[in-house]
Amino acid sequence: MTREMMHIFSLKLAISPINSGSIQLYGYIAARDEYDLRLNYIFNRSREDPIIVQQGSLIEMTGPKRGIAFYCDVLLELDMRIENGENEGDDTQLIDGMSEFRGLLMPWEPTEIPINGDCATVEMSAALVSYAVAAIVEVIISEPHGVFHLSLSSIVCVVEEHEFQLFHGSASDWCGARRFVIVVTVNTMLHLKFMVGERGANGHIEDTCSFKAKLNGDARHLMNFEVASILTIVTWAAWPHGMFY
Known part of the structure; x- marks a missing residue:
């Protein structure tokens, strides 16, 4: 529940x-x-x-x-x-x-x-x-090519849509998989926005993956950039598992 x-x-x-x-x-x-x-x-x-x-x-x-x-x-x-x-x-x-x-x-x-x-x-x-579940978000970077910059934000609907930053910096600071816990109202959407740019280059590439909040289950999304592949795995955890994951 x-x-x-x-x-x-x-x-x-x-x-x-x-x-x-x-x-x-x-x-x-x-x-x-x-x-x-x-x-x-x-x-x-x-x-x-x-x-x-x-x-x-x-x-x-x-x-x-x-x-x-x-x-x-x-x-x-x-x-x-x-x-x-x-x-x-x-x-x-x-x-x-x-x-x-x-x-x-x-x-x-x-x-x-x-x-x-x-x-x-x-x-x-x-x-x-209210009516919340926990999204256990795991982000895995693989096959990196050189040093690149990464910005990861989350957008959730709390009264209205709200965007907040999860990570901002060099991908070399990203050790293996990173894990985040985001609280989401059930049956609303969780959006994860990635901005990737090569070191010393002008501009960046932006991509977004979206997941519908559920009581349980999981989903995954793979993004292939020139500098790396980024796999996102979201596991939904309702009460009580969302508390004690």
Whole structure:
């Protein structure tokens, strides 16, 4: 059966202690729902593998790994820091705390929600999705020819169509298969938009594959570009499998 789920579309470093210039950000943001109290990581980077961001830029998410059930409440835990030198003790704490989201107060359309720390603000775009199933999306790149740039976005209907970025960068950063969990209202369409361009070349090639949200089952779509072949596999998981996949 379907459930109400929380979907997080994006994270952005809205306010940084450094107004200009880049920072090396690490730590985690994780959700706990009432059906599974374990941490479900939205963002998780170690000090040895920080992400480089600056004020106003998106923070690339590493999760979630399963759907976030929204029966009543969802608890968000945050511990985010800036790497400043060789010793962890010299690092700057950006945000450290918890934030509770209540179902009755959660917006039904993607809304920017600020999460404030002592010296920074992370802006989270999120919504409550009704009659939802989880799309487990696996993207596999094979037969690459040289270095190329890849941008992957998802378009779903939440009140109205909403597009959000899943990945943007060099395909050399794409290690094997990548997996994403996207919350979709059953019987609506999930669109995945790929933009591929060769390094140093002007312009890019754009292609889209679409899947209808179902209670279960899977589907796949193969795209053949000059620079690589991209296989997309979507597995639909309704309650309870969408929660504990």
